[in-house]
Amino acid sequence: MKKYKRLPKHIGVIPDGNRRWAVNAGLNKQEGYNHGIGPGLKLYEACLELGIEEMTYYGFTMDNVKRPSLQTKAFQKACVDSVNELKKRDADLLVIGNTDSKVFPKELLPYAMKRTKFGEGKMKVNFLVNYGWNWDLNHALENDQVVDNKNLIDYIASKDISRMDMVLRWGGRRRLSGFLPIQSIYSDIYVIDEYWPNYKDEHLHEALEWYQETDVTLGG
Amino acid sequence: MKKYKRLPKHIGVIPDGNRRWAVNAGLNKQEGYNHGIGPGLKLYEACLELGIEEMTYYGFTMDNVKRPSLQTKAFQKACVDSVNELKKRDADLLVIGNTDSKVFPKELLPYAMKRTKFGEGKMKVNFLVNYGWNWDLNHALENDQVVDNKNLIDYIASKDISRMDMVLRWGGRRRLSGFLPIQSIYSDIYVIDEYWPNYKDEHLHEALEWYQETDVTLGG
Numbered sequence: 001m002k003k004y005k006r007l008p009k010h011i012g013v014i015p016d017g018n019r020r021w022a023v024n025a026g027l028n029k030q031e032g033y034n035h036g037i038g039p040g041l042k043l044y045e046a047c048l049e050l051g052i053e054e055m056t057y058y059g060f061t062m063d064n065v066k067r068p069s070l071q072t073k074a075f076q077k078a079c080v081d082s083v084n085e086l087k088k089r090d091a092d093l094l095v096i097g098n099t100d101s102k103v104f105p106k107e108l109l110p111y112a113m114k115r116t117k118f119g120e121g122k123m124k125v126n127f128l129v130n131y132g133w134n135w136d137l138n139h140a141l142e143n144d145q146v147v148d149n150k151n152l153i154d155y156i157a158s159k160d161i162s163r164m165d166m167v168l169r170w171g172g173r174r175r176l177s178g179f180l181p182i183q184s185i186y187s188d189i190y191v192i193d194e195y196w197p198n199y200k201d202e203h204l205h206e207a208l209e210w211y212q213e214t215d216v217t218l219g220g
Numbered sequence: 221m222k223k224y225k226r227l228p229k230h231i232g233v234i235p236d237g238n239r240r241w242a243v244n245a246g247l248n249k250q251e252g253y254n255h256g257i258g259p260g261l262k263l264y265e266a267c268l269e270l271g272i273e274e275m276t277y278y279g280f281t282m283d284n285v286k287r288p289s290l291q292t293k294a295f296q297k298a299c300v301d302s303v304n305e306l307k308k309r310d311a312d313l314l315v316i317g318n319t320d321s322k323v324f325p326k327e328l329l330p331y332a333m334k335r336t337k338f339g340e341g342k343m344k345v346n347f348l349v350n351y352g353w354n355w356d357l358n359h360a361l362e363n364d365q366v367v368d369n370k371n372l373i374d375y376i377a378s379k380d381i382s383r384m385d386m387v388l389r390w391g392g393r394r395r396l397s398g399f400l401p402i403q404s405i406y407s408d409i410y411v412i413d414e415y416w417p418n419y420k421d422e423h424l425h426e427a428l429e430w431y432q433e434t435d436v437t438l439g440g
Contacts, residue, residue, distance in 0.1 A: 137372050152357045174409045181401045189394045
């Protein structure tokens with residue numbers, strides 16, 4: 001196992017390109033999501049071995065569910081299956097998303113908005129499910145104390161997710177697409193051109209090699 | 221002049237690398253900022269010719285002013301000089317930042333938080349001066365209506381700045397560093413490795429060539 005001088009404490013993951021991968025493979029778009037589960041577990045295992053302390057997966061958003069129902073069902077199932085597999089692998093699990101909706105998978109309700117330790121609870125793993133950046137921020141307005149306290153970020157829905165040091169995005173697009181706007185403020189963003197179902201551990205190592213050369217200023 | 225099929229309406233600019241440029245040129249760090257004014261005007265002229273509708277410059281932040289006073293004075297002056305030059309060039313100008321502080325240059329107070337048209341007012345130009353992402357968001361909590369209205373982004377300090385389609389960052393770092401967290405949610409981020417004082421119009425064209433190939437999904 002390769003050793004790094006400098007490790008991000010918290011890695012965010014945007015697993016993009018499942019549908020484009022499926023089309024390239026001659027499958028229907030929705031068939032891509034199922035092929036994204038294995039990569040997520042492989043990446044988790046690699047991060048666990050390196051000693052990464054926290055990971056956040058961008059599951060699906062409140063906007064994504066406007067897609068055709070076959071696709072919506074497929075990525076809902078992929079999220080449920082992924083979480084069930086992470087439960088078997090010592091994750092300290094937190095699911096964040098809007099549970100006030102039928103599109104939030106009921107299988108994940110027990111883990112929503114409250115961290116649950118499985119096995120030895122070796123790594124904090126956050127999974128965004130029916131998440132919306134606007135929903136996340138507006139959640140703060142539901143707390144009566146926010147106006148007196150005057151610090152919005154203490155009351156957002158994702159307040160228990162820490163700042164991400166590095167965001168990895170698969171599928172080539174160079175944007176954040178609403179992925180935790182507060183926690184990504186200072187994140188170093190590394191884009192991998194390959195589609196998510198083609199995940200290889202080398203992608204992670206490439207990103208970490210690059211991370212060695214960046215410096216952290218946090219706006220100073 | 222090159223023509224593009226697809227143009228971003230609004231381009232955000234992170235003019236990073238002034239100090240590194242200065243050190244490389246054998247100058248003191250603070251001497252870099254003055255060399256960043258010309259590039260800003262050159263980029264503005266190029267965007268104006270292309271028909272870009274809005275630009276936002278990341279001037280300096282409430283965190284930046286914790287730097288040594290010689291540097292702070294130098295970037296404050298560079299912002300004032302830049303705004304004065306943009307006034308001569310038909311900008312429809314808006315300065316956004318925390319004016320409740322001595323570090324906000326008093327010369328810019330007339331343009332703060334209120335758009336002012338100069339000459340023919342050909343392009344909306346926003347300049348962030350003593351800006352802070354947290355200040356921007358928390359500004360919403362000062363309005364009594366925000367809790368009833370339940371839509372935070374209608375009340376943030378930068379509400380008059382539109383969504384950025386593309387963010388250009390010079391100086392090689394692949395992060396947003398607190399640059400308008402709401403308006404950058406769906407922005408395509410293009411990083412130029414060269415330092416800002418080395419700006420060339422080719423950098424803009426490189427970015428626009430790349431932009432032709434990206435697709436806009438806005439989270440859908």
